[in-house]
Amino acid sequence: MTWELLNKSKELFLLSGDLNSMDYKCTVELKGDIFDTLRLTSVLDEIVDSGCICKIKELKVGEIRSEDSYARIKIRSENRKTLDDLIESLKKYGATPVKIISRTIEIQGHIVDSLTLSKILDMIFNNNARCEVQEIKIGLEKKDFSYAKIKISTTNQQIMDNLLEKIIKQGAVLVEQ
């Protein structure tokens, strides 16, 4: 892995434009010797050439020769077919679509003063999952309940299962999907 390649990645990231204006999205990941073999560079070039835009969501560099590097890239497109063709084409570099698993939970009670809400959010981040607080209501009076609805996302089913088990012990309930 060279600094030039890292800079190239950053450059492509900066060129990637406004992700929110694109309707179709997919996340891919690739792992292994992705820098020295220029696989990451090839993937990023092909994304840009296709007219899609991307953002590198995660980048890990193997610290020793035998250690894999890893990249997770979110791709967006204005067109379903363009995105599908691109994803198919990227497979030749070993880039595979990542399945995002999402579950939504609700929690209510004295969750602010008991730090239960903070604890749940910390659990999510500490497990490398992501979350979106979709709704929050703070009790105005001392005895009023507070409420939060949180969407949790991760790429790993085991992480999600472990996380939900812990969060449910904190009083959260799963929202039916």
Next chain:
Amino acid sequence: MTAKFLMCPPDYYKNIDYEINPWMKKGTGCDNEVSIDKWNELKNIIISLGGEVVTMQAQPGQPDIVFTANAALIYKDTAVISRFRPPERQPEEKFYAEWLEKQGFNLEYLPENMHFEGAGDALFSGETLYSGYITRTDITAHTYIAYLLNLKIISLELVDKRFYHLDTCFCPLSEGYLIYYPNAFDEYANKIIEKDFPEEKRIIATEQEALGFCCNAVNIDRSVIMNNTTDRLKNELKEKGFDSYEVDLTEFMKAGGSAKCLTLRLD
């Protein structure tokens, strides 16, 4: 107002026949005569300090019924009856409920499968109810009770199995003081305790003191009744204006309980 306590004599408290906490070792013998003597000593100290003690009948086959703190949460004229997590203690629920109903309390029950172990896991400091969870009580019970009784409940997570009930590691005293053992709680609970109780009101127990059940104490005004403890703790209590009264409750510690566990405050 006179402090009023429910106690249950240890008539059938003899051997440890099951293990539902790290203190219990199946097959351990408990000296019934010593237990009765020490239970009476505790009762007499409470009375000597101006407290009133009422008793309920012990039940054969239910040795832990002596730990009346786990009968219910008492709030004004309402008793929220416990739903024990260990099946071994579940038969006690009906005896506690019958007794409390006869005393004129309005009984409230939690939904099935929502565990809550009464005043063992729910302790008032002023108007706020602090409640422990994870090991024995479910946090969902806190929300249910807060709604039921219109109370502010602060949930504190217990992380050391030896301190399986809140009253084994957290003892609110009069005028906002507190004896507690920080390592029994997670970091969030410790932050809450440090925020809610000013440093000068917090009395921190050492591990040795906590393992001697110093936090499982009965408080009446400026008096604290507990199992035998250290001079250090007694001196600190004295400096804060509290008199200590000790009873050797070793026999009850074999089942994981001490002074506070043996009493349920009714007023």
